[in-house]
Amino acid sequence: MDVHFKKYHGLGNDYLVIDPNVRDVVMTEANIRLICDRNFGIGSDGILYGPIFDVGRASPRAGGASCEDAQPTGEIPRLRILNPDGSEAEKSGNGLRIFAKYLFEKQYVRSKEFQIQTLGGTVSVQVKDDVAGMIRINMGKVTFVSDEIPVAGQRREVVNEALDVNGVDFKVTCLSIGNPHCVIPMEQVSEERARAIGPFVENHPRFPNRINMQLLKVIDRANIDIRIWERGAGYTLASGSSSCAAACAAHKLGLVDNDITVHMPGGTLHIEIMPDGEVFMTGPVEGTFEGTFHADLQKRISKSKV
Numbered sequence: 001m002d003v004h005f006k007k008y009h010g011l012g013n014d015y016l017v018i019d020p021n022v023r024d025v026v027m028t029e030a031n032i033r034l035i036c037d038r039n040f041g042i043g044s045d046g047i048l049y050g051p052i053f054d055v056g057r058a059s060p061r062a063g064g065a066s067c068e069d070a071q072p073t074g075e076i077p078r079l080r081i082l083n084p085d086g087s088e089a090e091k092s093g094n095g096l097r098i099f100a101k102y103l104f105e106k107q108y109v110r111s112k113e114f115q116i117q118t119l120g121g122t123v124s125v126q127v128k129d130d131v132a133g134m135i136r137i138n139m140g141k142v143t144f145v146s147d148e149i150p151v152a153g154q155r156r157e158v159v160n161e162a163l164d165v166n167g168v169d170f171k172v173t174c175l176s177i178g179n180p181h182c183v184i185p186m187e188q189v190s191e192e193r194a195r196a197i198g199p200f201v202e203n204h205p206r207f208p209n210r211i212n213m214q215l216l217k218v219i220d221r222a223n224i225d226i227r228i229w230e231r232g233a234g235y236t237l238a239s240g241s242s243s244c245a246a247a248c249a250a251h252k253l254g255l256v257d258n259d260i261t262v263h264m265p266g267g268t269l270h271i272e273i274m275p276d277g278e279v280f281m282t283g284p285v286e287g288t289f290e291g292t293f294h295a296d297l298q299k300r301i302s303k304s305k306v
């Protein structure tokens with residue numbers, strides 16, 4: 001069967017993999033919005049577009065391509081992460097675990113340890129259990145420095161800082177792990193609260209590139225509970241980079257140790273903060289669907305690059 005896309009989820013945070021080597025789709029904002037629309041399109045929390053090989057290699061033959069065809073140079077495959085609103089993200093934890101499983105399943109990579117290039121840097125991946133889909137990713141180091149997130153204002157670490165959100169004052173801790181995050185500790189977290197304040201935080205003028213938001217409840221020194229409002233995607237059941245960000249913010253505030261389980265409505269992720277600051281994330285992924293675009297949808301997917 002002519003497969004155009006594969007769909008997976010990481011703890012209910014679902015993504016479509018569109019592989020330009022199998023069937024290319026121009027990633028215009030309009031196409032992304034249409035494909036991700038849960039009523040008029042296929043529906044997902046985003047698109048994982050790749051693997052892209054930049055060394056000018058002829059892409060592997062469609063279908064059944066293996067790494068020998070695509071990567072004689074041992075080139076690190078590149079991934080583009082597209083949010084449902086058409087914006088492009090620097091990193092996605094669930095997206096990277098899903099893409100790692102895809103690369104392994106399609107035999108683009110030969111070993112269970114490999115790297116993936118993203119806008120937010122190159123990450124190292126370990127397929128811990130290809131049957132169970134348990135993937136461990138080194139998400140890199142975080143920064144709390146305002147210019148590197150970015151957060152407007154004089155250069156500082158954004159830790160426990162006052163932020164007026166639609167007339168309500170919160171204390172926020174902001175950081176980047178490639179993509180930007182605003183963590184708000186509170187006694188009780190809920191979907192309702194995340195949906196109520198998320199859009200105001202995401203689009204707050206203090207965040208020039210917008211921002212992902214997490215409501216953080218610290219359960220004990222090894223467990224936290226978060227609710228997520230994602231930049232460009234809205235409320236999601238889980239988020240890998242948000243899990244890393246919330247765990248690192250809680251650690252920065254002295255509220256947790258280095259080994260943290262992050263609880264979310266979609267499930268749990270295991271976060272390890274190493275002595276050198278590198279952040280490891282381990283969790284499951286699962287494939288759910290593979291299929292083709294119906295001719296009617298195909299007609300609406302623009303081939304023009306604008």
Ligand SMILES: N[C@H](CCC[C@H](N)C(=O)O)C(=O)O
Binds near residue numbers: 093180212
């Ligand atoms: N919406 C995010 C990217 C996806 C993050 C999330 N799905 C994850 O698993 O990390 C952003 O614009 O930075």
